């Protein structure tokens with residue numbers, strides 16, 4: 287097994303190859319504007335499942351689902367909210383938890399954050415954030431540690447897009463967000479009404495009509511809330 291630093295460098299190089307090799311097929315990544323946040327461009331898969339299958343075949347091992355290669359409704363609403371209300375992030379230390387592509391981290395940096403860290407346990411997401419920050423000419427640091435059993439320190443604003451997507455994740459994320467809020471961190475979540483969202487533990491601060499990007503959703507627009515942990 288590769289040591290963590292070497293493994294991270296390896297993943298970074300793998301993803302860089304994917305980004306620099308031009309291609310137009312469904313199995314390619316493409317630098318594309320985010321539908322609800324067109325100020326931000328991200329390296330996204332034309333079809334994340336097809337990209338995932340080709341990558342697994344080419345590297346010869348199982349890879350985590352490439353959540354980072356798609357935009358998520360919760361992340362889009364949260365990023366929109368930060369760009370439309372830059373005072374939430376400006377001059378603050380921001381942590382984007384479960385960052386995926388890093389869309390929310392990039393938006394926080396564009397809104398004038400003092401420093402932004404994007405955290406995700408998927409090393410491909412960590413690498414994608416690096417390339418996406420570069421594509422948007424902002425500075426975002428990254429970390430791949432699992433923070434959910436800790437209390438975040440030195441963070442003024444914690445943002446988390448679409449983190450209530452399954453029961454196991456919701457069970458761990460909610461106490462983490464509340465520990466952060468109790469320690470004085472402003473905590474904002476973006477969520478499209480997923481079943482595992484503990485709505486009674488969060489206060490709605492905004493609601494956005496986000497264009498649907500997920501094939502399983504019938505309507506062209508989805509109502510997505512930005513909520514604050516109380």
Ligand SMILES: C[S@@+](CC[C@H](N)C(=O)[O-])C[C@H]1O[C@@H](n2cnc3c(N)ncnc32)[C@H](O)[C@@H]1O
Pocket residue numbers: 353354356357358359360361362383384385386387388389390405406407408411431432433434446447448449451455
């Ligand atoms: C649905 S995606 C949301 C991505 C991004 N926040 C957005 O809104 O576009 C969920 C992300 O959570 C990450 N994740 C899962 N468990 C995690 C953990 N314990 N700590 C940090 N990230 C985690 C996954 O790797 C994935 O990138």
